[in-house]
Amino acid sequence: MDKALQVSAIKDGTVIDHIPAERLFDVINILELDSCRDMITFGTNLDSKRLGLKAIIKVANRFFQGQEINKIALIAPNAKLNTIKNYHVVEKRVVEIPSEITNIVKCFNPKCITNHESITTRFKVESKKPIELRCMYCEKITSEKQVVIR
Amino acid sequence: MHPKNLISITDFTKDDYLRIMELAAEFENEPNQNLLNGKIVATLFYEPSTRTRISFETAITRLGGRIVGFTDSSSSSVSKGETLHDTIRMVSNYVDMIVMRHPLEGSARYASQIADVPVINAGDGANQHPTQTLLDMYSIMKTQGRLDNINIFLVGDLKYGRTVHSLLQALSVFENPIFNFIAPPELAMPIEYKRYLDEKGIRYFEHNEFTNIISEADIIYMTRVQKERFTDPMEYEKVKNVYILRNNMLENTKPTMKILHPLPRVNEIHTDVDANPKAYYFTQALNGMYTREAIISHIIGLK
Numbered sequence: 001m002d003k004a005l006q007v008s009a010i011k012d013g014t015v016i017d018h019i020p021a022e023r024l025f026d027v028i029n030i031l032e033l034d035s036c037r038d039m040i041t042f043g044t045n046l047d048s049k050r051l052g053l054k055a056i057i058k059v060a061n062r063f064f065q066g067q068e069i070n071k072i073a074l075i076a077p078n079a080k081l082n083t084i085k086n087y088h089v090v091e092k093r094v095v096e097i098p099s100e101i102t103n104i105v106k107c108f109n110p111k112c113i114t115n116h117e118s119i120t121t122r123f124k125v126e127s128k129k130p131i132e133l134r135c136m137y138c139e140k141i142t143s144e145k146q147v148v149i150r
Numbered sequence: 151m152h153p154k155n156l157i158s159i160t161d162f163t164k165d166d167y168l169r170i171m172e173l174a175a176e177f178e179n180e181p182n183q184n185l186l187n188g189k190i191v192a193t194l195f196y197e198p199s200t201r202t203r204i205s206f207e208t209a210i211t212r213l214g215g216r217i218v219g220f221t222d223s224s225s226s227s228v229s230k231g232e233t234l235h236d237t238i239r240m241v242s243n244y245v246d247m248i249v250m251r252h253p254l255e256g257s258a259r260y261a262s263q264i265a266d267v268p269v270i271n272a273g274d275g276a277n278q279h280p281t282q283t284l285l286d287m288y289s290i291m292k293t294q295g296r297l298d299n300i301n302i303f304l305v306g307d308l309k310y311g312r313t314v315h316s317l318l319q320a321l322s323v324f325e326n327p328i329f330n331f332i333a334p335p336e337l338a339m340p341i342e343y344k345r346y347l348d349e350k351g352i353r354y355f356e357h358n359e360f361t362n363i364i365s366e367a368d369i370i371y372m373t374r375v376q377k378e379r380f381t382d383p384m385e386y387e388k389v390k391n392v393y394i395l396r397n398n399m400l401e402n403t404k405p406t407m408k409i410l411h412p413l414p415r416v417n418e419i420h421t422d423v424d425a426n427p428k429a430y431y432f433t434q435a436l437n438g439m440y441t442r443e444a445i446i447s448h449i450i451g452l453k
Contacts (some may be wrong), residue, residue: 010320096420107254107256111253111254111255111275111276112253112254112255112256113234113252113254113256113257113259113260113274114256116254117233117234117235117260118233118235119260134270135256136259137255137256137257137259137260138255138256138277139158139255139256139277139278140255140273140277141342
């Protein structure tokens, strides 16, 4: 069965495909889709050869800017973005890990000030593969396995 | 250009380091200079620290400045639940500079973003203690006459010891340093610092115990091996006496070699070393005052 039909098509907007199924709601939160007024459809636990189970989100009439979408790169590094116009894919993009991560990840260090006061976390990306994030406050490295979304 | 804050040792450039060395020598020559006349400095010590606080407060007083603040958080509004954010906002309205020690890591960087006056980090948890590093550098400069070509032995807790990490970074901007690490495997120098040296092509050697190789040292930098760092108390018992420096071990060391220690020491330097002219740790603590006068003047732009 054609997977694209498992979630109904949109006329104009963006399809975010290849999201790990367990990260679907993190992606929704990070992109603040919960406050989006346009039509959103999503499917999850769909079979995927690469991911096992994947999720897909379709947002009508929304076109994401580069930086905006790169925010999800940490949790959905294989995500693909298809821009849809008049039911046709007009652009395909992959996400890229930005050089700085702001307000998405929690610092793994329990003694870091960002875990004690209400502070926007900021990390410098030291390595993209494997992911290593240096906290701009406590200067400790949060590794890929330690990444927790705030 | 004067840096606005001193939060992390890497905030300063090599030129800043050298300028601090120059100024510290000037203050050693003439410690009482009325440069901070009419200025008020807040010393906010959220945890007690005898040496750092007294040396900062003496430095400020010798510069003619006045001090407000607290010496532990129980005597501040923190005990009423005030956030660091609010305390810093409030204090920075009153004073010309803030010196802060805080148990949480990253707290000093955060304070510097809130305050509109300069902030000096006097220790943020296990993260940074840059004024200690600068006084260590001044002690090396003073006793060796240079910061280039230094063969330094870092001994003890190299895993958690913030002073050794910062000193390693600071000395790495100078010519041709050689680092020797002496530590139990549990407290070895973390991989990220070894990688840092590898990237810069700087030589380092790792040892598990003191050997005759210390005869090559210009500086032996001792630190405490702390019991609470070990998950297994047996492991601590095994290593606790391996890293004790005794006077009879110093026979073949260079005549110009000096022993440094950030203090307080427990038993890692035997008291029989104290009378040896190579023991420098108490003078090192005195150098801290001159260095802090230099740092304050440099940041406020008084010199």
